[in-house]
Amino acid sequence: MKADTRDEIRPDIRAGANPEKPRGSSRWTKLRATLLILATQVVLLALLLGFWERATATDKQAAFMFGSPSAILGFLAQMSRDGSLWRDTYVTGLETLLGFAIGNFFGTLIGLLLWYSRFVSRVVEPFVIALGSIPIIALAPIIIIWFGTGLISKVAMSTLSVIIVALVTSYKGATGVDPDQINLMRTLGASKFQIFRKLVVPASLTDIFAGLKLTVGFALIGAIVGEFMSSSEGLGHAIFKAGSLYVIPKVFAALVATIALALLLTFLVGRIERLLMPWRRIR
Template sequence: MYNRGNDYISQEHMEYLKKVRIKRFSILLTQILILVLFLGLWEAAARLKFIDPFITSQPSRIFSTLISLYREGQLFEHIGITCMETVVGFSLGTVLGIIIAVILWWSEFLSKVFEPYLVILNSLPKIALGPIFIVWIGAGPISIIAIVLTISIIVTILEILNGFLGVDPDKIKLAKTFGANKFQIMMKVVLPSSLPVIMNALKVNVGLSWVGVIVGEFLISKAGIGYLIVYGGQVFQLDLVMTSVFILAAAAYVMYRCVAYVEKLLVKNKG
């Protein structure tokens, strides 16, 4: 038995925790090795002329472009603009989506009324609304945020509402038996039971938000990662295009990990 503070941990539990740590390390190490192998093969293929580095670029040229952007003072400016638009659109879409999902759960009448509209809006290619927002709002970050909001909010509403409706009815009946009102049922039963669904909706929204921002920047932006991709394609600087794609992938991964960390904290506090 091991004493950790006021908790006693058995030898078997220590062995189990050790295996979990080893497994996590093995997964992380394998992920890193795959990335290193991919970049190494890409670089070797370009240097040996198996592929045309002008068309496909190569890791060394991407790194040089990254350093060049940093020295010119453009790197963090473009990253900052795109991240700001993504985070604002993502946050608005998530918060408003959860609020609307709660309202629709609360009122079965409203849920039935708006169900076909939600299905239609979810099927509609929201990217097509981009030019409309540009005309209505004007060319600028607000239009891009509106595109992100349009893409993420419908998915959030549908995902979370389905999670609310999928809560075990026996739990709700039990809460009613003890005299719980609808607000208490929502806070004590429905929301905690739907936490995995809510977090899954947030993870989905991470990808959707980045798609919305990049498409918006393709259309109207004069700065940002999407702008760099468009500009690089127009002047045939494909190194700049590939560098922007790698920056985009890294930023999206960081945002995804932040959502996963929040999920871990909520699950820990719930436990």
């Protein structure tokens, strides 16, 4: 009798416990939410541009001070036709990528290696804080004296803008590893290097990629500041030159290109994160 009762109840339990939603329905829900967010963003941007265009069309002083979306679009088209837009974007993008890669490589490496010694990390802590507190623009004259006015000085500025942030975020990730997991691996006979390679580094990836997304903007700022100080090409040079001539719409046109470059680099970092950390994909 008991066996029969279990056999009768078991199908009901299986049918009622944790029913899984169809995979197609879940994908449609995600797609619908993404489209809704995208549509809202487009509407907000259109409202902003419409208000901006209307305000500058009826006020000449506002048009001089803030430009207008139509004038900005005109300068973007002009810069695209004469090739300056693509040339300046390429130069700034190269400087940003090199500074981003170099700064994050050495910053992340040092931050992770500081996990090995609490004594060393405490010794270097005030030096890291001191370096991180220096405004990057204050270093520009020294960088130009050391490396000249070419590509290397812009890459150096971009690297210095990134390295401290990368160091701090990676060190935070390494020291935030669960001590119980470390002790468990020690009891199983793992060496310190094995703990570092198989536990600390993978557990730090979340903080490392958070730092990567953050340092995209810092790397771009460093490159732009370097171009402000001394350059004959690049988006920073275009912004500085247009600003000195009071051509505000052209300044905004170069800023639009800068924003597009930052969004592209952030997107690429996100794609790399999805490849290396597939379990972190947004649900």
